[in-house]
Amino acid sequence: MPVNPNAAIEITAFRWVPEFAQGVVRDLRARWALEEAGLDYKVQLLGQERPADYICEQPFDQVPILREGEVQIFESGAIVQYIGEKSEALLPTDTRERFRAIQWTYAALNSVEPAIMNLLLIDIFFTGQEWAKLRRPGAEDFVKLKLKRLSDWLGDKQWLEGDRFTIGDLVMTTTLRFLRHTDLVAETPHLGDYLKRAEARPAFKRALADQLAAFAANQPQPEPEGAAA
Amino acid sequence: MPVNPNAAIEITAFRWVPEFAQGVVRDLRARWALEEAGLDYKVQLLGQERPADYICEQPFDQVPILREGEVQIFESGAIVQYIGEKSEALLPTDTRERFRAIQWTYAALNSVEPAIMNLLLIDIFFTGQEWAKLRRPGAEDFVKLKLKRLSDWLGDKQWLEGDRFTIGDLVMTTTLRFLRHTDLVAETPHLGDYLKRAEARPAFKRALADQLAAFAANQPQPEPEGAAA
Numbered sequence: 001m002p003v004n005p006n007a008a009i010e011i012t013a014f015r016w017v018p019e020f021a022q023g024v025v026r027d028l029r030a031r032w033a034l035e036e037a038g039l040d041y042k043v044q045l046l047g048q049e050r051p052a053d054y055i056c057e058q059p060f061d062q063v064p065i066l067r068e069g070e071v072q073i074f075e076s077g078a079i080v081q082y083i084g085e086k087s088e089a090l091l092p093t094d095t096r097e098r099f100r101a102i103q104w105t106y107a108a109l110n111s112v113e114p115a116i117m118n119l120l121l122i123d124i125f126f127t128g129q130e131w132a133k134l135r136r137p138g139a140e141d142f143v144k145l146k147l148k149r150l151s152d153w154l155g156d157k158q159w160l161e162g163d164r165f166t167i168g169d170l171v172m173t174t175t176l177r178f179l180r181h182t183d184l185v186a187e188t189p190h191l192g193d194y195l196k197r198a199e200a201r202p203a204f205k206r207a208l209a210d211q212l213a214a215f216a217a218n219q220p221q222p223e224p225e226g227a228a229a
Numbered sequence: 230m231p232v233n234p235n236a237a238i239e240i241t242a243f244r245w246v247p248e249f250a251q252g253v254v255r256d257l258r259a260r261w262a263l264e265e266a267g268l269d270y271k272v273q274l275l276g277q278e279r280p281a282d283y284i285c286e287q288p289f290d291q292v293p294i295l296r297e298g299e300v301q302i303f304e305s306g307a308i309v310q311y312i313g314e315k316s317e318a319l320l321p322t323d324t325r326e327r328f329r330a331i332q333w334t335y336a337a338l339n340s341v342e343p344a345i346m347n348l349l350l351i352d353i354f355f356t357g358q359e360w361a362k363l364r365r366p367g368a369e370d371f372v373k374l375k376l377k378r379l380s381d382w383l384g385d386k387q388w389l390e391g392d393r394f395t396i397g398d399l400v401m402t403t404t405l406r407f408l409r410h411t412d413l414v415a416e417t418p419h420l421g422d423y424l425k426r427a428e429a430r431p432a433f434k435r436a437l438a439d440q441l442a443a444f445a446a447n448q449p450q451p452e453p454e455g456a457a458a
Contacts, residue, residue, distance in 0.1 A: 059382035060340045060375075071325050077339060078332035103307035106338065110306060111289045114343035131363035146289075149269050153288035 002031075003051070003210055007040035010067045011079075012058075013211065014043040016218040020124050020181070024091050026076040027064035028211050033080045033167065035203035037087035045214055077109050077171060083169040091167050104160050104168025108175045115139075115146045116178045123181060147188040154190045158197065165201075173198035231260075236269035239296045240308075240441065241287075244274040245447040249353050249410070256293035257440050258403050259312070260307040260394065264432035266316035274443055306338050306400060313396040320396050333389045333397025337404045344375045345407045352410060372408070372456035376417040382420045387426065394430075406423075438448055 011034075013027035027043075034041045046054070050061065058074045059064050065072065066079045074080050081102060084091030092098050119139045127131040150172075154160065158170045176185050176195050186192040198204060242256035256272075263270045275292065275346070287294050287303045294301065295308040297344045302308050315321030321327050329366060348368045355361040364435075379401075383389065405414050405424050415421040427433060 016339060055381070059378050060336070061378070062340075071328060073328045073332050075332045075335035075339065077335040081331065082328050096301075099300060099302045099307060099311050102310065103302050103304045104307040106335075107289070109335065110304065110338040110342065111291075112370070113339065114346065117343065129363075131360040134358075134360035135364065149288050149290070152284070152374035 002034055002038070002206070003043065004040040005042050007042045008068055009034065009039060009041040010044055010162045011041055012044045012046055012054075012063045012065045014048045014063055016215050016220060018075065021210060021214060022215050024174070024180070025063065025211060026174075028207055029076040029171060030064045030066060030079045030083070031207035031210055032088060032174070032204050033083040033151055034200075035206050036089050036165075036170070037083050038089075039086065041199060043210075043214070045218070057058050077105050080103060080167045080171055090165075090170070092164070097164075099162070100161050101166035101168045104166070105171045108172040110170065112146050112150065112172065113175045113178070115142045116175060118142050119160060120178050120181070140184070143184060144188075147191060151188045151190045154194055156190070160193075165198075169198060231263055231267070231269045232272065233269040234271050236271045237297055238263065238268060238270040239273055240270055241273045241275055241283075241294045241444060242290045243292055244276045245444050245449060251441060251444050252437060252439060253403070253406050253409070254292065255305040255403075257436055258400060259293045259295060259308045260436035261399055261403070261433050262309045262312040262319060264435050265318050265394075265399070265430075266312050267318075268312065268315065272439075272443070274447070296371070306334050309396045309400055310334060319394075319399070321393070326390070326393075329390050330395035330397045333395070334400045335376070337397065337401040341375050341379065341401065342404045342407070344371045345404060348372050349407050369413070372413060373417075376413060376420060380419045383423055385419070388423075394427075396425060446447055455456045 011027055011030045013031075014025055017025055021193055046063065055061055057072060060074075060183070062074070064076060064079060065074045071082070073082055081091070084101070085219050091101050119136075119142075122132045122136050159165050160172065161168065176191065180187050185195055199208075204206065233454045240256055242260075243254055246254055260270070262271070279290065284290055286301060289303075291303070293305060293308060294303050295311060300311070302311055313330070320330050348365075348371075351361045351365050351368055388394050389401060390397065402424050405420065408414050414424055429436075
């Protein structure tokens with residue numbers, strides 16, 4: 001059970017987030033990678049009010065950070081790569097294969113995620129705004145194009161580079177999960193099964209359960225009746 | 230002069246692009262990194278019609294790719310990291326410092342570029358569309374927030390991690406260049422000077438000149454008079 005208060009590795013995560021974000025906050029990537037690698041970690045939970053010096057560690061005020069001794073890294077892609085270098089289960093050591101995995105990590109975060117995040121923001125944050133209504137069809141088409149490119153590449157392969165799961169798959173499938181409010185992934189050949197294979201991994205399940213457990217434990221209490229009056 | 234037809238490293242680039250894209254196409258990142266590292270490279274120039282099998286190498290149909298022997302990598306972030314591992318001029322070997330640089334590469338591509346690219350698309354590709362007009366103020370505010378975060382981090386430092394230029398600065402400053410059609414970078418404390426320092430590097434100047442030289446040599450000929458009739 002890798003969550004261990006005495007672990008050398010610490011990550012940050014949110015104490016609680018609204019339901020639409022539960023199960024997709026980016027510390028999931030770090031937790032999943034640590035589970036795949038079999039590395040213990042502890043968690044610093046953050047509220048809306050961050051510690052005053054948090055911005056000095058994470059200039060964009062987000063989670064996760066990873067801390068291990070003198071090492072201090074933000075950005076989920078970099079964190080997953082750091083964990084990958086500790087475990088052949090995530091990142092091959094051969095240069096050619098290693099950079100195939102690393103390129104997919106970048107591809108997920110720069111060639112796929114921006115299109116998906118754009119649609120997510122339109123659907124969740126900007127719902128009802130006039131520009132969002134006008135833009136949505138084009139934004140969805142752009143997501144579909146990205147998914148088609150990915151689907152064409154994947155074909156019948158189990159993982160992006162064949163039989164071996166890597167950090168590239170971990171980051172790509174957590175990126176696809178940002179579309180869970182739509183049927184777009186399931187409707188694209190190969191991608192629905194690809195995502196199911198990823199989510200069936202025991203390490204993924206443990207990581208997801210641990211992220212959700214923190215939210216369940218820190219559910220805000222409803223206002224007492226009449227408090228709003 | 231690193232462009233060398235007999236070099237072991239090959240990258241792909243476009244033969245020609247419209248003026249708004251000249252000087253910011255992403256092979257610039259690969260060229261610049263290779264110049265900083267002092268590594269010779271050759272270039273495969275691509276037209277709008279790519280070779281039939283290009284999509285098998287680059288699933289998103291973009292440039293650059295890097296090829297070296299058995300190594301074949303797409304995504305500019307991964308390519309720059311690969312080149313960085315060949316040269317301490319770009320990427321420290323110490324684990325702590327190495328991941329500080331790598332995290333900034335990811336931060337540029339995932340925490341900064343999507344906001345900037347969104348504004349660029351609104352201004353360049355979707356000009357005049359109703360949704361783009363309605364969305365622009367919010368999109369610009371989001372860019373300003375990202376630039377402020379970056380500016381607060383940078384302060385009076387020369388580079389993102391202090392006195393040493395790394396792949397993180399290379400990718401971040403090429404990302405900021407996507408805003409060259411605005412004054413946003415110059416108007417943000419520290420960032421205008423940061424970008425100028427980067428663009429003053431001889432390796433950057435050579436890389437930019439070589440990208441632009443291909444476009445100048447392959448400028449489409451104007452239609453003969455009356456051809457449109």
